[in-house]
Amino acid sequence: MNNQLEIKIRVYKAIDNIAACKRFAEGHANVLLSYGIKQVTSSNTTWFSDPYVYVVMVESICGKNTFGGARLHLKNKEHKLPIETALEQLDSNISKLINPQLSLKTGELCGLWNTKGMSGSGLSAMLIRTGVAKAGIFISEKYNLQSIYTLSAPWTKHMVENIGFEVETSIGKNGTFAYPKPDLIATLLKLKDVNSLEKALPLEKDKILSLRVNPIQKCTEVSPIGKIEVEYDLIMNGSNIENELFN
Incomplete structure (x- = not known):
């Protein structure tokens, strides 16, 4: 009997699939509540209507179960990045770091x-990896996306550093903030070279570049709990997702 876990990881434009956005938001909120966190800026739902938000969704092969997700926001003239709203009361220099001139040139994971x-x-x-891979696809398609920021919890900081993110020490306390609660520390990191990934570990860089070259692929990921069969689709559109889930 094959007990190997099988999942799908897909990327879609938020405004094309509001139903899936709601599932994402519900799952995110439930996880935050389980850790005693009632509200963070990245958990609100104003992004549902932002045409420059892309959602990474992890689901079961049948599409009925959602296991996790992430979002890639592109800076634009109509919407602030979540980190701008999250940090502006803690350090006003965030508005200088991420300014209107960076529209469609920077983003946030x-x-x-x-x-x-x-x-x-x-x-x-x-x-x-999937979020960074999609950012690279944007560069080849239409956007001059140069950098990506992320506000990382202590338990994910090493993961983003492995992919080439570096601590943004120019704001906060050497890049750290008491957020989203006084007893939790978040670190602001920046990927300065979305295209070349010069600071990424070789293995991570290879995996990301593979997804950029072949955005639809199946592979076996070796994880701490064993092998996981993953179906990646970084270009799936919203209508296809809805049809697959509800037909």
Whole structure:
């Protein structure tokens, strides 16, 4: 009997699939509540209507179960990045760091979560890789995306550093903030070279570049809980997702 876990990781434009956005938001909120966190800026739902938000969703092969997700926001003239709203009361210099002139040149990877049942599976690392891979696809398609920020919890900081993110020490306390609660510390990190990934570990860089070259692929990921069969689709559109889930 094959007990190997099989999942799908897909990326879609938020405004094309509001139903899936709601599932993402519900799962994210439930995970935050399980840790005693009632509200963070990345958990609100204003992003549902932002045309520059892309959602990474991790689901069962049948599409009925959602295991986790992340979001990639592109800076634009109509919407602030979640980190701007989160940090502006803690350090006003965030408005200088991420200013209107950076519209569609920078972005944020945020809203990273997975269910407790998937803890220790390596899913967070897969989500981060997928978000960065999609950012690279944007560069080749139409955007001059140069950098990505992320506000990282202590338990994911090493994951984003492995992919090439570096601590942004120019704001906060050397890049750290008491957020989202006084007893929790978050670190602001920046990926300065979305295209070349010069600071990424070789293995991580290879996996990301593979997804950029072949955004639809199947592969076996080796995780702490064993091998996971993953179907990646970084270009799936919203209508296809809805048809697959509800037909």
